[in-house]
Amino acid sequence: MKYLIANSTTEVLEFLKEAGGTASILAGGTDLVLDIESGKKKADVLIDVTRIPELKKIEEVDGFLEIGAAATLTEIHSHPLVRKYFPSLVKACKKVGSRLIQNVATLAGNVITAQPAADAGMALSVLDPRFVLVDEEGTRECYVDDMYAGFGVSTLDSGRTLMTKIRIPLPKENEAASFQRLELRKSLSLPMLNVAAMAAIKEGKFEWVRLRMAPVGKGPVRAVEAEEWLVGKEVSEETFERAGELALENANPRSNPLRGSKEYREATLPVMVKRALLEIATQLNVMEG
Amino acid sequence: MKERLVTTVNGRRIERYVDPSMRLVDFLRDELLLTGTKIGCKQGECGACTIIMNGTAVLSCIMPVMKAMDAEILTIEGLEKDGKLHPIQDEFIKGGAIQCGFCTPGFIMGAKALLDENPSPTSEEVREELSGHICRCTGYKKIEDAVLKAAERLREEKDD
Numbered sequence: 294m295k296y297l298i299a300n301s302t303t304e305v306l307e308f309l310k311e312a313g314g315t316a317s318i319l320a321g322g323t324d325l326v327l328d329i330e331s332g333k334k335k336a337d338v339l340i341d342v343t344r345i346p347e348l349k350k351i352e353e354v355d356g357f358l359e360i361g362a363a364a365t366l367t368e369i370h371s372h373p374l375v376r377k378y379f380p381s382l383v384k385a386c387k388k389v390g391s392r393l394i395q396n397v398a399t400l401a402g403n404v405i406t407a408q409p410a411a412d413a414g415m416a417l418s419v420l421d422p423r424f425v426l427v428d429e430e431g432t433r434e435c436y437v438d439d440m441y442a443g444f445g446v447s448t449l450d451s452g453r454t455l456m457t458k459i460r461i462p463l464p465k466e467n468e469a470a471s472f473q474r475l476e477l478r479k480s481l482s483l484p485m486l487n488v489a490a491m492a493a494i495k496e497g498k499f500e501w502v503r504l505r506m507a508p509v510g511k512g513p514v515r516a517v518e519a520e521e522w523l524v525g526k527e528v529s530e531e532t533f534e535r536a537g538e539l540a541l542e543n544a545n546p547r548s549n550p551l552r553g554s555k556e557y558r559e560a561t562l563p564v565m566v567k568r569a570l571l572e573i574a575t576q577l578n579v580m581e582g
Numbered sequence: 583m584k585e586r587l588v589t590t591v592n593g594r595r596i597e598r599y600v601d602p603s604m605r606l607v608d609f610l611r612d613e614l615l616l617t618g619t620k621i622g623c624k625q626g627e628c629g630a631c632t633i634i635m636n637g638t639a640v641l642s643c644i645m646p647v648m649k650a651m652d653a654e655i656l657t658i659e660g661l662e663k664d665g666k667l668h669p670i671q672d673e674f675i676k677g678g679a680i681q682c683g684f685c686t687p688g689f690i691m692g693a694k695a696l697l698d699e700n701p702s703p704t705s706e707e708v709r710e711e712l713s714g715h716i717c718r719c720t721g722y723k724k725i726e727d728a729v730l731k732a733a734e735r736l737r738e739e740k741d742d
Contacts, residue, residue, distance in 0.1 A: 294601075294602050294603040295583065295585075295602065296585055296602035296646060296648040298648070298651060319646070322644065322645065322646060322649075323626055323641075323644055326605070326644045326645070326646060327625060327626070327644060329603075339602070339646065339648075341646075341648065341649065343649075367638075390626065390627075390714065391629070391713055391714020391715075392639070392692075392710070392711050392712075392713065392714050393626070393629060393632060393639055393640060393641045393692070393714040393715075394626060394641070394714065396638045396639060396640055397640055397641075397645070479713075480710070480713035480714075481627070481713060481714065481716075
């Protein structure tokens with residue numbers, strides 16, 4: 294195996310081209326290192342991108358928060374701008390593994406490993422993120438639904454494409470987000486269920502809602518039925534209840550020794566949806582928490 | 583093919599040719615014979631292999647050795663000064679925060695990184711920051727107390 298430390302995006306593209314598809318980009322490596330050892334993934338060349346200054350930046354640019362793809366989860370959840378605009382993302386980043394993992398793992402990696410149980414990628418998914426990808430052909434932007442190919446499979450080929458940053462539109466005054474997690478204990482536990490939501494509320498009614506659930510399918514699964522039904526509905530307990538029931542129509546939680554039975558997870562999912570919507574309403578001072 | 587690695591471990595500059603598929607923990611233990619850093623799960627889940635790299639606590643068991651390039655590494659062996667234990671080590675011993683001792687180097691390095699960044703943590707913060715370390719003997723309470731005591735001592739030493 295060869296290990297290359299890249300100093301710029303251009304250098305990454307050169308290394309990738311030279312390796313002709315046999316390389317893999319490496320950021321924190323908390324999953325990749327183990328996947329290579331177990332034979333799940335193969336790479337003859339590792340390209341370390343964590344020393345590229347441009348990829349470490351977290352900054353506000355023209356109405357977007359831009360998070361460099363090599364920024365660690367700790368750097369993200371402790372950053373004043375992230376704390377100011379996206380508390381739900383802060384909460385989720387703090388749930389990935391332990392602090393020791395967060396100190397090296399990245400949000401970009403959390404998306405690219407495409408694990409349906411990934412907490413940070415899940416909270417991010419409802420914030421309307423744009424993923425900036427660079428390869429031989431140039432630069433392009435992708436949305437959440439372009440990123441997930443299957444369970445643990447990304448559409449991004451780490452042997453050809455580099456994610457440079459994640460751009461998140463800053464929330465407007467009447468918008469807020471929430472991340473809810475059902476877990477066995479507070480630390481070092483995989484989620485039994487995650488629900489993330491973002492919504493805009495105007496005059497006591499939902500203008501729009503983005504609602505996603507995991508792990509109940511491939512990547513962060515959209516609760517489309519609930520999202521559509523919620524538009525124009527009054528912000529109330531009854532509305533949350535109905536949205537929770539509708540969310541089940543798009544979820545297919547399986548029985549899993551780590552996450553609980555199908556029945557239990559189906560019974561709790563609507564409660565998580567309710568909590569997420571209530572938290573949003575509380576943040577926007579529409580309801581009392 | 584071996585690659586050239588230049589790094590600093592416990593203040594000593596090291597230059598070696600290493601197999602890049604090696605993990606940092608194996609390099610520390612097998613090449614530098616710094617066996618104070620332990621291997622528990624080798625999956626990044628137990629915290630026994632924790633070291634400090636450029637001021638941050640990291641898991642050396644899932645870290646490719648080449649991540650150490652040009653880095654400043656501190657392991658448990660680098661904590662004592664002139665034969666005197668670091669206050670965190672001392673408080674772990676005094677407070678009975680050690681039983682079998684296997685998780686101890688990891689806990690102490692985690693605690694060191696925490697106290698370097700936050701000299702006055704609350705018990706809640708100690709618990710949260712050290713939640714990636716697993717101990718099967720002590721029940722954690724004594725570890726938490728030892729870290730808080732050490733924090734107090736370090737603050738006093740700084741004031742003197």
